[in-house]
Amino acid sequence: MNELSLMSGLEDISQHIHERISSLYRMLDLSGVELPQRKELGQEFGALEKLLEEFEKCVDRQRERLKQLKDLEQSFQKNLQDVQHINENVPAHMPKKKCPANGGEPVMTQKTDVLPVPSQNVKKTTKSFIREMEVITVQEFESIPPYMKGRVSYDQLNAAVQSLNAAVSAKYKILQQSVKSLNNQTRKLRQRFKDQETKETKGHFFVVEDDIREFTRMKADKRFKGILNMLRHSQRLRELRGGGIVRYVLV
Structure with a gap:
């Protein structure tokens, strides 16, 4: 049962209780001029008691739902803080996976202070692998x-x-x-x-x-x-x- 259905259920039960109470008031008013209708009053009180019990159960379910939502909110806030901390403390240099011996040349991902190399027409071969040092952790x-x-x-x-x-x-x-x-x-x-x-x-x-x-x-x-x-x-x-x-x- 979601939150909207619970709210709708509570409103329906509350409305039903008010109608029952109004009915009891009318019966009490009529009992002053007519014969006492004890049997009908007893039935109305019994029905009202059941409605109150159901109402209390709905309130308990709502209270438990609210507690779960608060726990979820706290968990979300903690996760959000952890993510923000990680985002603010990402190292400028991250270790890279080692390339296989027959792989291509690793791509430089970090900006370095390097002088340009004379441009030449390079033919790619299987010997193009060049090893690199991994960054320091x-x-x-x-x-x-x-x-x-x-x-x-x-x-x-x-x-x-x-x-x-x-x-x-x-x-x-x-x-x-x-x-x-x-x-x-x-x-x-x-x-x-x-x-x-x-x-x-x-x-x-x-x-x-x-x-x-x-x-x-x-x-x-x-x-x-x-x-x-x-x-x-x-x-x-x-x-x-x-x-x-x-x-x-x-x-």
């Missing part, structure tokens, strides 16, 4: 020792992650192109990339400081070194030294 950031974080914030650390990902992407896009499709400047970059590869880097994605300067606006200063320490601590990359070059290999 809030729990991971909080687990980094305070002395290591310094003044670097959560958002700043993940902005660095996105910039490093952009450098990796720009570098390996060039490596995946044919030499004939490159201009002289990009050919020199490609040759430099090839010269920096070793047996240890085979099958891995890495960048060096020159790549970071080439493809991003990040400065290889003391703050940058601190960020690299945090990323190593969070197992996002590792260092591989050799030939006077430090290679930052994605884990």
Whole structure:
């Protein structure tokens, strides 16, 4: 029974009770001039008593319905507050699912401070997958020792992650192109990339400081070194030294 039907039922019962009471008043008035009609009065009182019982049951049902509605309202308000809290505290950087080894190149969803890459005609192949570092979660950031974080914030650390990902992407896009499709400047970059590869880097994605300067606006200063320490601590990359070059290999 919904709320409207309950209200209608209460109104009908109330109207019926009023009619019964009016009938009793008329019978009492008539009993003064006519013979007492005790039997009819008894029947009317019995019917009125049943109506009052039904009326009380309807009132109880309405009271229970009102309680349920209040409980529902409280539950709705709590859910609304939870949703508002989640909406106001969504991290600026969200972890992305790992792409399969034979999948396409991940799409950069975060805006990064990256210099444009020389435009070339790129032929899509099955080797177009380029690995990216996953962003740092809030729990991971909080687990980094305070002395290591310094003044670097959560958002700043993940902005660095996105910039490093952009450098990796720009570098390996060039490596995946044919030499004939490159201009002289990009050919020199490609040759430099090839010269920096070793047996240890085979099958891995890495960048060096020159790549970071080439493809991003990040400065290889003391703050940058601190960020690299945090990323190593969070197992996002590792260092591989050799030939006077430090290679930052994605884990």
